[in-house]
Amino acid sequence: MVQRAFSATGKALLAGGYLVLDPKYEAFVIALSARMYALNSVFESEAETRLCRITVNSPQFMNGSWSYTLDLDGLKSAGLAYPIVEKEGKRNPFIESTILVTVGYALEKDVLNEKTKAKDIHITIFSDPEYHSQLNSVRKESTNRSKQFLYHNKEITQVNKTGLGSSAGLVTSLTASLLSALFADFDIAQSSLNWKERVHNLAQVSHCKAQGKIGSGFDVASATFGSIIYQRFSPQLIHSVLDAVSDTNAKLVDLIDNQDWNMKHELCSMPPGIRLLMGDVIGGSETPKLVTKVQNWRKEKPEYSYKVWTELNSSNMRLVEALRKMDKLSETDKVRYSYLLNELAKNSDEDIASSPDLAELNQIGCAIKDIRKYLKIMTEETGAEIEPFEQTELLNAATNIKGVLGGVVPGAGGYDAICLLVSSEKLPQIFQDTSSNPSFGHVRWMNLAEQRDGLIEESYSNFAGLI
Ligand SMILES: Nc1ncnc2c1ncn2[C@@H]1O[C@H](COP(=O)(O)OP(=O)(O)OP(=O)(O)O)[C@@H](O)[C@H]1O
Numbered sequence: 001m002v003q004r005a006f007s008a009t010g011k012a013l014l015a016g017g018y019l020v021l022d023p024k025y026e027a028f029v030i031a032l033s034a035r036m037y038a039l040n041s042v043f044e045s046e047a048e049t050r051l052c053r054i055t056v057n058s059p060q061f062m063n064g065s066w067s068y069t070l071d072l073d074g075l076k077s078a079g080l081a082y083p084i085v086e087k088e089g090k091r092n093p094f095i096e097s098t099i100l101v102t103v104g105y106a107l108e109k110d111v112l113n114e115k116t117k118a119k120d121i122h123i124t125i126f127s128d129p130e131y132h133s134q135l136n137s138v139r140k141e142s143t144n145r146s147k148q149f150l151y152h153n154k155e156i157t158q159v160n161k162t163g164l165g166s167s168a169g170l171v172t173s174l175t176a177s178l179l180s181a182l183f184a185d186f187d188i189a190q191s192s193l194n195w196k197e198r199v200h201n202l203a204q205v206s207h208c209k210a211q212g213k214i215g216s217g218f219d220v221a222s223a224t225f226g227s228i229i230y231q232r233f234s235p236q237l238i239h240s241v242l243d244a245v246s247d248t249n250a251k252l253v254d255l256i257d258n259q260d261w262n263m264k265h266e267l268c269s270m271p272p273g274i275r276l277l278m279g280d281v282i283g284g285s286e287t288p289k290l291v292t293k294v295q296n297w298r299k300e301k302p303e304y305s306y307k308v309w310t311e312l313n314s315s316n317m318r319l320v321e322a323l324r325k326m327d328k329l330s331e332t333d334k335v336r337y338s339y340l341l342n343e344l345a346k347n348s349d350e351d352i353a354s355s356p357d358l359a360e361l362n363q364i365g366c367a368i369k370d371i372r373k374y375l376k377i378m379t380e381e382t383g384a385e386i387e388p389f390e391q392t393e394l395l396n397a398a399t400n401i402k403g404v405l406g407g408v409v410p411g412a413g414g415y416d417a418i419c420l421l422v423s424s425e426k427l428p429q430i431f432q433d434t435s436s437n438p439s440f441g442h443v444r445w446m447n448l449a450e451q452r453d454g455l456i457e458e459s460y461s462n463f464a465g466l467i
């Protein structure tokens with residue numbers, strides 16, 4: 001029996017919300033330490049080689065078990081139209097589409113032919129605590145204490161999400177776990193084999209199929225590649241497979257292996273000593289409604305909205321550039337860099353803005369202020385609550401605290417969360433200052449750190465005692 005484990009990261013879209021839907025613009029996505037894990041155990045037998053059994057267990061949630069028996073000849077001829085049915089009729093669209101797309105790909109690549117042994121694949125999903133509301137949950141840890149998960153007494157669809165991209169993490173880690181069960185040479189560490197790219201491409205197709213729409217895909221890209229500057233692929237690529245009426249598996253293989261996705265996912269991480277602090281705001285917003293309002297505004301005022309987006313984009317890019325410059329400085333001039341970090345810990349954003357000596361920090365602060373200025377214009381123009389009044393108050397209060405360089409509403413904005421750039425050293429003090437400040441009464445600071453890598457292979461033994 002072979003057993004392997006993979007995990008993918010959650011995300012925060014620090015800059016580029018809405019713009020990222022348009023292939024013209026770039027966005028900055030930070031991968032977060034909340035991970036989704038998919039562990040597999042693969043059993044093989046000589047019998048029934050034209051059947052493949054897959055069971056996915058998600059033990060942290062009530063009724064979190066889905067079992068499928070795939071008729072491989074049926075799947076080969078029906079392709080993506082194959083009627084995948086769970087043993088008891090239970091639905092989980094993200095699991096269904098990931099199985100359909102990944103096994104369909106494997107079949108077309110001939111790794112599940114008459115000569116290969118029948119496979120019985122058992123997958124266990126775990127998700128780190130920050131993905132969901134922690135209310136009424138019980139904590140369990142692995143024997144070696146390296147992993148801790150929360151167990152809920154509700155079904156997955158009934159537990160509140162925090163917006164870190166659980167479905168993208170699930171689809172990405174599950175795709176990797178299934179591929180590793182099906183392909184003997186699956187290895188994401190060996191870049192020449194291109195497996196990470198293939199996981200990404202398959203996961204994008206599965207995620208779009210499950211959602212019934214083609215979004216920008218930044219969440220899947222970051223779950224796979226980590227903290228990145230992202231520029232989307234053309235939606236037409238995915239349409240060409242999902243809308244095809246015949247030979248869908250062959251078209252899928254062509255899309256995954258041969259076509260140029262013409263997208264950008266360039267590694268970009270936070271400079272050392274500066275970290276991201278995410279605050280979960282008790283509230284919540286519906287992203288699709290916000291997106292519709294923004295799209296209507298673009299149609300109604302094409303010229304003005306273009307002008308606003310051009311300015312917003314240049315502010316986003318100035319933030320990326322300023323962070324990159326700081327990162328570089330941390331290597332080229334350690335003395336200056338540690339001086340700047342010390343000053344960041346001692347000063348508020350306003351103090352930094354008025355100190356000509358702190359230009360490198362000020363460039364980051366200014367770019368964040370400009371981003372907020374244009375998001376605020378969009379809020380007023382579109383009627384979509386992107387940075388609503390309450391969030392403005394909160395961000396203003398946060399940026400008055402020493403050690404906070406600035407903050408934004410991440411992603412589509414709304415009442416979901418705030419995202420601050422802060423001095424790592426000052427973090428305990430920031431927690432203390434805000435805990436006694438009523439402005440932060442409805443903010444829960446999340447226990448998250450930035451991650452460089454998205455998809456990684458995990459050590460299976462770290463989960464002992466939980467499976
Ligand atoms: N641990 C899990 N086990 C099984 N299914 C899961 C798990 N986590 C997420 N899912 C699937 O993903 C769905 C939630 O996806 P959805 O896209 O609505 O949320 P999200 O990705 O967390 O949110 P956002 O995109 O706003 O960050 C669940 O209903 C379930 O089908």
Ligand SMILES: C[C@@](O)(CCOP(=O)(O)O)CC(=O)O
Nearest residue numbers: 017018020215216287411412
């Ligand atoms: C509005 C949008 O650009 C970002 C949504 O991000 P989030 O769901 O708020 O993390 C939509 C998208 O990119 O798919």
